[in-house]
Amino acid sequence: MKSSKIIAIALAAAITVSPFAGIASTSVSASESSATIASKKADMKSQLADIVQQESEVSAKVAANQKEFTQLKKDQVKLEKSIEETKAAIDKRKGKLEERARAMQTSSATTSIVDSVLEADSITDAAAAVIAYSKFQSADVSIVEAQQKDENKLAADNKSLSAKIDNQRSVIASSEVAAGKLAAQKAEKEVLVAKLANDEKRAQKAEKVAAELAAAAAVQPIKTDVKEVAKADEKTETSTVAKADEKTETSTVAKAETKTENVVSVVNTSTNKTDDTKKAENKPAKETTDNNAGSVVSGVSGAIQEAYKYAGQAYGGGAVPGNFDCSGLVMYSYAKAGISLPRTAAAQYGATTRISESQAQAGDLVFFSDGGISHVGIYLGGGQMFNSQNNGIQTDNIHGAYWGEHLAGFGRIN
Numbered sequence: 001m002k003s004s005k006i007i008a009i010a011l012a013a014a015i016t017v018s019p020f021a022g023i024a025s026t027s028v029s030a031s032e033s034s035a036t037i038a039s040k041k042a043d044m045k046s047q048l049a050d051i052v053q054q055e056s057e058v059s060a061k062v063a064a065n066q067k068e069f070t071q072l073k074k075d076q077v078k079l080e081k082s083i084e085e086t087k088a089a090i091d092k093r094k095g096k097l098e099e100r101a102r103a104m105q106t107s108s109a110t111t112s113i114v115d116s117v118l119e120a121d122s123i124t125d126a127a128a129a130v131i132a133y134s135k136f137q138s139a140d141v142s143i144v145e146a147q148q149k150d151e152n153k154l155a156a157d158n159k160s161l162s163a164k165i166d167n168q169r170s171v172i173a174s175s176e177v178a179a180g181k182l183a184a185q186k187a188e189k190e191v192l193v194a195k196l197a198n199d200e201k202r203a204q205k206a207e208k209v210a211a212e213l214a215a216a217a218a219v220q221p222i223k224t225d226v227k228e229v230a231k232a233d234e235k236t237e238t239s240t241v242a243k244a245d246e247k248t249e250t251s252t253v254a255k256a257e258t259k260t261e262n263v264v265s266v267v268n269t270s271t272n273k274t275d276d277t278k279k280a281e282n283k284p285a286k287e288t289t290d291n292n293a294g295s296v297v298s299g300v301s302g303a304i305q306e307a308y309k310y311a312g313q314a315y316g317g318g319a320v321p322g323n324f325d326c327s328g329l330v331m332y333s334y335a336k337a338g339i340s341l342p343r344t345a346a347a348q349y350g351a352t353t354r355i356s357e358s359q360a361q362a363g364d365l366v367f368f369s370d371g372g373i374s375h376v377g378i379y380l381g382g383g384q385m386f387n388s389q390n391n392g393i394q395t396d397n398i399h400g401a402y403w404g405e406h407l408a409g410f411g412r413i414n
Contacts (some may be wrong), residue, residue, distance in 0.1 A: 032199075032203065033203060033207065034200050034203035034204040034207055037196055037199050037200040037203050038200050040196055041193060041196035041197060041200060044189060044192050044193050044196055045193055047189055048186065048189040048190065048193060051182055051185050051186045051189060052186065054182055055179065055182040055183065055186060058175055058178050058179045058182060059179060061175050062172060062175040062176060062179060065168060065171050065172045065175055066172060068168060069165065069168040069169065069172060072161060072164055072165045072168060073165065075161060076158065076161050076162065076165060079154060079157055079158050079161060080158060082154055083151065083154045083155060083158060086147060086150050086151045086154060087151060089147055090144065090147040090148060090151060093143060093144055093147065094144060180371075183372070184372065187344065187346035187347065187350075187372065187373070188350075190342060190343070190344055190346065190347040190350075191342070191346065191347045191349075191350030191351065193342075193347075194341075194342035194347050194350070194351050195350070195351070197340075197342075198340070198351070201340075299334075299337050299338060299339050299363075300334075300337065300339075300362065300363025300364075300413070301337075301362075301363065302336065302337030302338070303333045303334040303336065303337040303339060303363065303378065304333070304362065304363060304378060304380070304386070306332075306333040306336040306337060307329060307330075307333040307378055307386055307393075308386065309321075310324060310329065310388075310393050311386075311393055311394060311395075312392060312393060312394070313388075313392060313393045314392050314393075315388050315389060315390055315391070315392055315393070316328070316388075319331055319332050319343065320332065324388045324393060325388055326345060326375050326376050326377065326387055326388045326389065327343060327344050327345040327347075327348055327376050328343070328388070329378075329387070329388040329393065330348060330365065330376055330377075330378060331343055331348070333378070334413070339413060341413070345367065345373050345374060345375055345376040346372065346373040348365060348367075348376055348411070349365075349367050349373045349376070349408075349411060351411075351413075351414065352364075352365055352411025352412055352413055352414065353411060353412045353414055354409060354410070354411060355410050355411070355412050356410065357410060359410070359412075360379050360381075360410040360412075361379070361381060362379060362380050362381040363378070363379070363413075364379045364410050364411065364412050364413070365377070365378065365379065365410065365411045365412075365413065366378075366379045366385050366398055366407070366409075366410050366411075367407075367408040367409055367410070367411060368403060368406040368407055368408050369406055369408035370406055373408060374406075375387070375389070375406070377396070377398070379398075379410065380395065383397055383398055383399055384396070384397060384398070385398050385403075
């Protein structure tokens with residue numbers, strides 16, 4: 001009984017070892033119950049939901065800022081056009097004034113002014129002629145000054161608008177940086193949620209095995225004390241001899257012996273059954289590890305076969321047949337083969353063990369990065385992978401023009 005409990009505890013501890021051992025953020029220990037892990041997973045999902053909400057809000061701000069930036073640029077184009085038109089009008093009027101000034105410097109113009117004064121009927125008329133001419137010149141000058149003032153205002157407005165555009169560009173850049181950080185946090189939380197889900201399953205399995213072992217150890221065998229059986233036989237025989245004749249005695253003794261044999265038979269049967277149950281329950285659960293090569297090949301082979309069913313389909317944005325993105329195809333195909341993987345490429349990267357290309361085998365995962373883990377494929381060996389990409393679901397060379405430049409590494413499913 002005691003040894004069985006020790007075995008149960010040891011087996012439970014062994015089963016709850018997580019394949020995400022490199023991630024310590026969730027601090028899940030082997031002794032934690034599945035309920036505790038489930039609570040942590042729920043909390044992590046809540047944090048992930050908050051990040052998704054923040055990411056949505058930041059994305060909305062980026063879009064709004066970009067829209068405002070586009071409008072400011074349009075306004076700037078209009079303003080620059082207005083400035084050019086005002087400059088052209090000023091230059092045109094300046095040209096006319098310069099022509100008029102040159103005309104006034106000629107003798108004919110001078111004579112015309114003098115004649116107007118000399119031919120005046122009175123001094124008042126002569127003064128009026130001079131005043132009228134002066135007003136005419138002043139009006140032209142005022143118009144030019146007003147136009148110049150407008151040009152200066154447009155230039156100031158353009159300077160202010162340029163400052164707004166620069167500021168808006170800075171705001172957009174800051175928002176994009178914030179969005180990038182949230183995306184990284186989101187990927188990290190997805191990895192942790194996947195880790196906790198894996199730990200929870202293992203803890204549940206360990207608890208089930210421990211409960212079954214404890215139940216098996218608690219089964220009490222039927223007593224088979226030979227002395228007690230003998231005493232019962234002797235008592236029965238004596239009583240029977242006293243009450244009946246030899247024939248009855250013989251019959252009674254035979255029945256007693258038969259009863260004893262049946263009891264022993266039942267005891268042996270029950271004991272053997274209990275021993276068989278203990279052996280079955282003490283047998284370690286089969287794990288998909290590198291030491292269990294047969295199970296690994298079988299599982300990933302099934303995943304590869306499942307993935308090949310969708311060859312030629314167009315790229316999608318989901319995780320169901322007819323609408324697969326890269327990680328959706330991987331998750332669905334491996335799930336069909338009995339292997340659970342998280343949803344995104346980044347999370348699948350975190351859920352696998354890093355291996356070198358020389359160690360990679362068919363069925364391992366190959367990852368690519370474009371400023372972060374952005375793509376995943378099923379490695380087929382020989383530098384080939386099967387994946388869902390923009391051109392559809394197909395086989396690609398991982399060292400091709402694009403893929404070779406963005407190759408991030410290989411992962412083995414734990």
